[in-house]
Amino acid sequence: MTEPINLIGRRGLMLVLSSPSGAGKTSIAHRLLEEDSALEMSVSTTTRKRRPGEVEGKDYQFVDYESFCIMINNREFLEYAKVFGNYYGTPKGAVTKALEAGRDVLFDIDWQGTQQIADSKRDDLVSVFILPPSTRDLELRLSQRAQDSAEVVANRMARASDEISHYREYDYIVVNHVIDIAVASIKAILAAERLKRDRQVGLTDFVKKLRTSQ
């Protein structure tokens, strides 16, 4: 849709996308970032080693173990987790700055990260859970990834099933049957959430002016 003219200032929102791996979340996130100029990706901080091709400050903020622990102690993270021996976290600073400027931040995190953010910043959070259209579809995508054994695929399916069990903790459910429709659905969610009364910070002044300038 055409962008509404911004007569009323608004606070940004945090759009969380979660899904079992294999449901197409990453492709959807890329499309959203490409097509919506008010949306930016949250850059995580990690203790993981930088891989060839990864750009510092774009893909991740790479720090050492000690720095990460100091940031935890200083409560600098919206959420963090340890995965396969490495720490990953979302630093508060950049997110807060974006929200205050009326920009929206996209998070590609799992249910555990979502819960941590929900605990600290409920009002700004809009959470979307992406589901595959069918088990067969999910299995197909998970096995196409590489030439993996049946056991590896079964393992991934079990993890997907665990992740799916948390769908109840999300505001919106989008089934990724056709990616164009899934992307349009999430764009509609963004458009609607931006129109929520309590997100339009300039509204009181706007209405005051409407009512008194007669």
Next chain:
Amino acid sequence: MTEPINLIGRRGLMLVLSSPSGAGKTSIAHRLLEEDSALEMSVSTTTRKRRPGEVEGKDYQFVDYESFCIMINNREFLEYAKVFGNYYGTPKGAVTKALEAGRDVLFDIDWQGTQQIADSKRDDLVSVFILPPSTRDLELRLSQRAQDSAEVVANRMARASDEISHYREYDYIVVNHVIDIAVASIKAILAAERLKRDRQVGLTDFVKKLRTSQ
């Protein structure tokens, strides 16, 4: 946007549009009904005399004073009000039937009607308040309606200001600066609200099937 394929059954919602008169609400409602086949208009019951051209059951359900009072006593209305000596009300029956079938119902009512509906059916209610872009714009529309005296226009402006004072009771605020954008905004709100987890009644079964058919 393209309609999402309906893999998961959903409960309908009640879309309430309110605004000061002169903000363009009626034109917006017509456009929405034309462009969204899942949306239908709520038909009010009234004790007002039928005017030439009005169709029974389409414009209104015309009843006499006694029948209306019986309906009040039987709690058959979602909301009702007396305006200039005539009763107007929204009968529950047709609305409930539409919602259960997964169809959405549009209400063109003021803040008093909205409050009554909110008291009885909070979960199904999605309320949108439409604001004019400026006082000058509102005044222009209210005075173009007929060749009225300055006093009549001032009177209408005062009533508009009263109605606007209730904007805080609504979920969403849409400024009608350009009608195409206002219509697209409300369509996005509808699309998003239809994707809310707690509105998708078939979701538990859908997820169960996803998780067990491995």
